[in-house]
Amino acid sequence: xxxxxxxxxxxxxxxxxxxxxxxxxxxxxxxxxxxxxxxxxxxxxxxxxxxxxxxxxxxxxxxxxxxxxxxxxxxxxxxxxxxxxxxxxxxxxxxxxxxxxxxxxxxxxxxxxxxxxxx
Amino acid sequence: xxxxxxxxxxxxxxxxxxxxxxxxxxxxxxxxxxxxxxxxxxxxxxxxxxxxxxxxxxxxxxxxxxxxxxxxxxxxxxxxxxxxxxxxxxxxxxxxxxxxxxxxxxxxxxxxxxxxxxxxxxxxxxxxxxxxxxxxxxxxxxxxxxxxxxxxxxxxxxxxxxxxxxxxxxxxxxxxxxxxxxxxxxxxxxxxxxxxxxxxxxxxxxxxxxxxxxxxxxxxxxxxxxxxxxxxxxxxxxxxxxxxxxxxxxxxxxxxxxxxxxxxxxxxxxxxxxxxxxxxxxxxxxxxxxxxxxxxxxxxxxxxxxxxxxxxxxxxxxxxxxxxxxxxxxxxxxxxxxxxxxxxxxxxxxxxxxxxxxxxxxxxxxxxxxxxxxxxxxxxxxxxxxxxxxxxxxxxxxxxxxxxxxxxxxxxxxxxxxxxxxxxxxxxxxxxxxxxxxxxxxxxxxxxxxxxxxxxxxxxxxxxxxxxxxxxxxxxxxxxxxxxxxxxxxxxxxxxxxxxxxxxxxxxxxxxxxxxxxxxxxxxxxxxxxxxxxxxxxxxxxxxxxxxxxxxxxxxxxxxxxxxxxxxxxxxxxxxxxxxxxxxxxxxxxxxxxxxxxxxxxxxxxxxxxxxxxxxxxxxxxxxxxxxxxxxxxxxxxxxxxxxxxxxxxxxxxxxxxxxxxxxxxxxxxxxxxxxxxxxxxxxxxxxxxxxxxxxxxxxxxxxxxxxxxxxxxxxxxxxxxxxxxxxxxxxxxxxxxxxxxx
Numbered sequence: 060x061x062x063x064x065x066x067x068x069x070x071x072x073x074x075x076x077x078x079x080x081x082x083x084x085x086x087x088x089x090x091x092x093x094x095x096x097x098x099x100x101x102x103x104x105x106x107x108x109x110x111x112x113x114x115x116x117x118x119x120x121x122x123x124x125x126x127x128x129x130x131x132x133x134x135x136x137x138x139x140x141x142x143x144x145x146x147x148x149x150x151x152x153x154x155x156x157x158x159x160x161x162x163x164x165x166x167x168x169x170x171x172x173x174x175x176x177x178x
Numbered sequence: 179x180x181x182x183x184x185x186x187x188x189x190x191x192x193x194x195x196x197x198x199x200x201x202x203x204x205x206x207x208x209x210x211x212x213x214x215x216x217x218x219x220x221x222x223x224x225x226x227x228x229x230x231x232x233x234x235x236x237x238x239x240x241x242x243x244x245x246x247x248x249x250x251x252x253x254x255x256x257x258x259x260x261x262x263x264x265x266x267x268x269x270x271x272x273x274x275x276x277x278x279x280x281x282x283x284x285x286x287x288x289x290x291x292x293x294x295x296x297x298x299x300x301x302x303x304x305x306x307x308x309x310x311x312x313x314x315x316x317x318x319x320x321x322x323x324x325x326x327x328x329x330x331x332x333x334x335x336x337x338x339x340x341x342x343x344x345x346x347x348x349x350x351x352x353x354x355x356x357x358x359x360x361x362x363x364x365x366x367x368x369x370x371x372x373x374x375x376x377x378x379x380x381x382x383x384x385x386x387x388x389x390x391x392x393x394x395x396x397x398x399x400x401x402x403x404x405x406x407x408x409x410x411x412x413x414x415x416x417x418x419x420x421x422x423x424x425x426x427x428x429x430x431x432x433x434x435x436x437x438x439x440x441x442x443x444x445x446x447x448x449x450x451x452x453x454x455x456x457x458x459x460x461x462x463x464x465x466x467x468x469x470x471x472x473x474x475x476x477x478x479x480x481x482x483x484x485x486x487x488x489x490x491x492x493x494x495x496x497x498x499x500x501x502x503x504x505x506x507x508x509x510x511x512x513x514x515x516x517x518x519x520x521x522x523x524x525x526x527x528x529x530x531x532x533x534x535x536x537x538x539x540x541x542x543x544x545x546x547x548x549x550x551x552x553x554x555x556x557x558x559x560x561x562x563x564x565x566x567x568x569x570x571x572x573x574x575x576x577x578x579x580x581x582x583x584x585x586x587x588x589x590x591x592x593x594x595x596x597x598x599x600x601x602x603x604x605x606x607x608x609x610x611x612x613x614x615x616x617x618x619x620x621x622x623x624x625x626x627x628x629x630x631x632x633x634x635x636x637x638x639x640x641x642x643x644x645x646x647x648x649x650x651x652x653x654x655x656x657x658x659x660x661x662x663x664x665x666x667x668x669x670x671x672x673x674x675x676x677x678x679x680x681x682x683x684x685x686x687x688x689x690x691x692x693x694x695x696x697x698x699x700x701x702x703x704x705x706x707x708x709x710x711x712x713x714x715x716x717x718x719x720x721x722x723x724x725x726x727x728x729x730x731x732x733x734x735x736x737x738x739x740x741x742x743x744x745x746x747x748x749x750x751x752x753x754x755x756x757x758x759x760x761x762x763x764x765x766x767x768x769x770x771x772x773x774x775x776x777x778x779x780x781x782x783x784x785x786x787x788x789x790x791x792x793x794x795x796x797x798x799x800x801x802x803x804x805x806x807x808x809x810x811x812x813x814x815x816x817x818x819x820x821x822x823x824x825x826x827x828x829x830x831x832x833x834x835x836x837x838x839x840x841x842x843x844x845x846x847x848x849x850x851x852x853x854x855x856x857x858x859x860x861x862x863x864x865x866x867x868x869x870x871x872x873x874x875x876x877x878x879x880x881x882x883x884x885x886x887x888x889x890x891x892x893x894x895x896x897x898x899x900x901x902x903x904x905x906x907x908x909x910x911x912x913x914x915x916x917x918x919x920x921x
Contacts, residue, residue, distance in 0.1 A: 064541065071534050071535065071538035074534045079527065081331055082333055082530075102325065102329055103326070103330035103332045125322070125323060126319060126323070127322065127336055129323065129336065134509060134511075134573070135509070141509030141573075142509075145261055146261065151245065153188070167569070168335075168566050168570060169568070170334035170335065170522065170526070171332060172332075
């Protein structure tokens with residue numbers, strides 16, 4: 060193994076570790092919502108984790124500014140909601156969770172994920 | 179001049195919201211009128227544009243606690259379609275240009291054919307000029323999706339494509355401008371612009387086909403929405419006026435002529451006609467309807483003219499409920515999707531890590547030129563990985579399956595119900611109204627020696643008058659047809675599952691089954707033989723007694739539905755055991771069951787015991803579906819693994835049932851199970867394909883076959899495989915559209 064190989068091995072290992080840390084070890088910031096929340100859809104969801112109260116109706120608005128086809132739909136499978144998000148337009152949905160727990164919302168192709176924490 | 183505007187209002191729940199909003203909007207100075215539709219959650223306002231702005235309307239709506247989507251939030255009805263059409267058009271141009279430029283580059287750079295290419299195409303700088311628009315114009319969408327995703331520390335398929343093609347493009351650009359550097363490390367300085375351009379072209383082509391196919395998955399819901407009538411001819415003060423459907427109110431009298439669409443649900447007041455309900459119920463034969471019959475909005479009046487009273491409007495109509503149910507089902511998540519969900523959360527980062535590992539392995543252990551092998555294989559890994567197929571595998575099949583069901587009058591509540599239905603191996607049918615027509619008729623009256631048959635009927639009808647049981651209705655109707663004068667009854671009492679009793683002329687008269695007779699200590703004596711004979715014919719026999727003396731019998735029979743035998747046969751063919759549950763005694767039940775080919779019977783079951791019976795069969799390890807009317811059987815439907823409500827579109831039925839069959843054809847039960855089986859088979863095939871594709875081809879792209887067979891995957895072939903992968907999953911889901919009911 061020459062010096063090149065050792066360097067490539069070290070950088071590759073660091074690259075993989077960085078990828079793991081960057082994508083899979085990010086901290087989740089949960090935004091507490093009482094009545095309504097606006098979620099910006101651009102390369103994911105901001106905020107991507109919200110906490111909402113159980114038994115109360117919460118309005119969740121999505122505004123998509125990302126042209127990626129992946130994000131054109133939002134799916135809240137546990138609430139039986141699948142909505143098309145027209146580019147640049149606000150789409151509001153209402154959820155009244157009956158159970159406490161963590162529920163996910165995703166894009167239509169299940170690539171981007173967000174979390175709804177019912178408390 | 180007045181201007182009309184339609185906009186969406188968020189937060190509406192009930193009819194009172196409509197009133198509140200209409201009032202609030204009408205109160206705005208300059209508004210001429212406002213109509214709010216609960217079904218579409220939209221308001222249509224006519225106003226003077228000089229005096230009224232969007233802000234006025236918005237604040238009027240906000241003041242009463244709702245939210246108007248006006249201005250930037252406005253949505254047009256077919257915005258989705260328009261946006262999609264525009265996107266597809268743009269995509270088509272991008273695909274054509276990318277592939278054209280890509281092929282020109284390939285011609286000028288591919289070893290065996292480059293000699294035939296004009297000199298200009300062999301020039302690296304010309305290749306670069308051709309590759310730039312493909313990389314940064316056609317491929318811009320990949321970067322546009324990647325950059326914000328990285329800001330959120332997430333990645334998707336666009337990230338992989340952007341990374342893969344950028345690596346190929348950058349390497350080629352270095353070769354173009356600094357060929358010396360590449361030569362110094364022992365590599366023939368050849369650019370790979372063909373790889374970056376053709377990959378972009380092919381992936382965009384795959385996206386084009388995928389988008390077209392995906393549009394087909396939501397066709398059913400669009401069809402249903404399109405069924406709604408636009409106007410109604412309302413009769414007011416003797417005059418007929420055409421009004422928009424949104425303005426039709428409960429109680430309005432509506433006239434419908436031959437060939438016209440029935441606007442909303444209602445009850446016929448006058449006239450008769452044959453009505454084609456196939457678009458809503460899936461029932462292919464038109465139904466004859468007359469005064470007192472209900473009509474469904476959006477169905478077509480075929481022959482006669484009639485007037486009817488609107489009983490359900492807006493979101494309460496059967497069509498609106500069907501649309502809501504199908505939309506909900508299509509938005510729900512199937513349990514089988516869980517694994518794909520878990521995998522997708524890690525997929526792209528893992529692929530990036532594998533691509534880095536591929537680079538390192540080929541660079542350190544690969545043959546010369548190591549850098550080239552390492553780069554090309556890394557690009558192949560990034561490009562071949564297809565997370566989209568996994569994401570699309572389940573929802574597209576659910577969308578097509580539930581949509582197809584709705585077309586046939588089979589409404590599936592959610593993906594979970596659909597998934598459970600395919601495992602069902604026992605189906606319990608409620609007899610009355612489900613297997614039978616539900617309109618029993620008096621067939622025999624047996625009187626004692628000193629009493630006339632008419633008197634038996636009179637006494638029985640008098641006492642049954644107060645009962646709501648379907649058998650009571652048969653007896654009372656029979657007596658009315660005979661013009662019998664009924665007695666006055668006091669102390670009327672219904673004994674559930676047994677019969678009724680009361681006082682007539684100071685004597686206790688009881689009328690019911692053998693259980694009631696034995697409770698009242700009525701001896702059957704010689705009557706037992708008569709009862710046995712009638713019951714063996716499938717008739718329900720009721721015993722009339724005064725005090726403890728039996729004075730006569732009335733037999734009532736309900737005819738099995740025409741479709742019952744065929745429906746049961748279909749289920750047996752699918753390997754599902756049909757079971758009949760009834761309050762009738764064993765003998766009567768057996769007679770009916772044998773006519774239909776049902777072997778297992780649960781007889782003499784009181785209404786309250788049905789739920790327990792369902793649980794009992796579940797204890798045998800069976801996956802049970804219960805078929806009933808959804809109203810009386812609600813607890814049993816809820817207890818079953820799959821509750822199937824039949825021939826009813828009411829709120830209660832839909833709430834209680836996992837599957838609602840709008841038509842009364844019993845073959846629909848087998849069809850619903852068959853549809854669930856086919857949908858699940860499609861999902862499994864999709865998932866198998868999506869997982870298998872990635873599990874097999876990612877290692878191939880990494881070069882797993884190279885040590886044994888010298889096989890490496892060209893990144894261009896990787897992009898072909900990747901583009902076909904998600905298209906094939908969606909196309910496979912679309913094949914479900916070819917499913918049809920067994921005839």
